[in-house]
Amino acid sequence: MGRREGMKRILVTGITGTLGRPVAGMLRSLGAEVRGLSRRPGQDFQGDLADGSGLDAALNGVDVVVHCASNTRRLGRGDLPGVRNLLTAAGRAGRPYVVFVSIVGVDVIPYPYYRVKLAAEGLVEGYGGTILRATQFHEFVLGGARLAARLPVVFAPDVPVQPISARDVAVRIAELVDGQPAGRVADLGGPEVLRAPDLFRDYLRVTGGGGRLVPVRLPGTAFGAFRRGAHLAPSHRSVGERWADFLRARTGG
Numbered sequence: 001m002g003r004r005e006g007m008k009r010i011l012v013t014g015i016t017g018t019l020g021r022p023v024a025g026m027l028r029s030l031g032a033e034v035r036g037l038s039r040r041p042g043q044d045f046q047g048d049l050a051d052g053s054g055l056d057a058a059l060n061g062v063d064v065v066v067h068c069a070s071n072t073r074r075l076g077r078g079d080l081p082g083v084r085n086l087l088t089a090a091g092r093a094g095r096p097y098v099v100f101v102s103i104v105g106v107d108v109i110p111y112p113y114y115r116v117k118l119a120a121e122g123l124v125e126g127y128g129g130t131i132l133r134a135t136q137f138h139e140f141v142l143g144g145a146r147l148a149a150r151l152p153v154v155f156a157p158d159v160p161v162q163p164i165s166a167r168d169v170a171v172r173i174a175e176l177v178d179g180q181p182a183g184r185v186a187d188l189g190g191p192e193v194l195r196a197p198d199l200f201r202d203y204l205r206v207t208g209g210g211g212r213l214v215p216v217r218l219p220g221t222a223f224g225a226f227r228r229g230a231h232l233a234p235s236h237r238s239v240g241e242r243w244a245d246f247l248r249a250r251t252g253g
């Protein structure tokens with residue numbers, strides 16, 4: 001069966017991830033034909049960005065690529081070759097429009113993962129795609145709180161955060177997908193600037209965790225930049241889900 005007239009065919013990389021899932025859901029709900037790429041079986045296309053396998057098949061006939069895949073657990077290891085492979089394969093597939101997701105502050109915070117993200121931004125810019133930098137996701141903060149709460153003393157980085165739900169980032173991505181390649185667009189931050197120790201405290205309260213919470217100040221220029229809020233976008237607050245509502249919905253607290 002052919003495609004409906006005007007229906008976009010969109011490849012979402014990282015479709016199994018925190019952001020990729022709601023991005024795919026959002027785009028599908030808007031009527032797009034979405035296909036997902038994963039290294040594991042179970043999605044429409046199996047492939048590995050790091051070695052380029054499976055990309056030609058996944059990109060065949062695609063109008064837009066939303067690149068959400070990243071080796072977030074290992075500081076972006078393999079991400080740069082991954083972006084290179086993706087863009088080269090996109091060039092062979094008729095140059096679909098590419099939307100790339102990055103992080104607020106990657107150009108000023110000397111953190112290894114952020115260096116990789118900044119270099120990847122440069123490649124996407126050279127290709128002629130769109131780059132959206134977002135602040136930390138609610139899901140990421142929740143993951144950090146869960147991990148910290150495993151210890152009897154709960155250590156929380158003494159930094160501000162402006163968390164945003166991945167679903168709200170997906171809403172913005174859907175708008176960008178509908179537009180034209182724009183290079184780097186305005187950053188996107190969560191609705192409130194809060195402090196990480198307070199968010200971890202909220203988590204302990206709603207889950208009944210009793211550990212003593214200790215805010216920690218780490219040494220180094222990267223942590224100093226986080227402490228000064230170089231990863232925030234206070235003048236680009238979204239109007240979406242607040243941390244407290246997200247936490248309540250996720251924990252039933």
Ligand SMILES: NC(=O)c1ccc[n+]([C@@H]2O[C@H](COP(=O)([O-])OP(=O)(O)OC[C@H]3O[C@@H](n4cnc5c(N)ncnc54)[C@H](OP(=O)(O)O)[C@@H]3O)[C@@H](O)[C@H]2O)c1
Nearest residue numbers: 014016017018019038039048049050069070072136137140
């Ligand atoms: N988390 C945050 O707070 C945050 C904030 C701002 C921006 N961002 C950016 O948003 C993007 C998505 O982050 P996320 O939190 O959703 O990440 P995530 O949950 O860790 O998901 C990463 C995804 O990347 C895929 N992936 C990793 N390496 C791959 C490879 N070599 N080939 C193919 N797929 C690969 C994984 O798929 P499989 O394992 O299924 O292959 C997974 O679906 C990232 O670019 C990140 O830098 C994140």
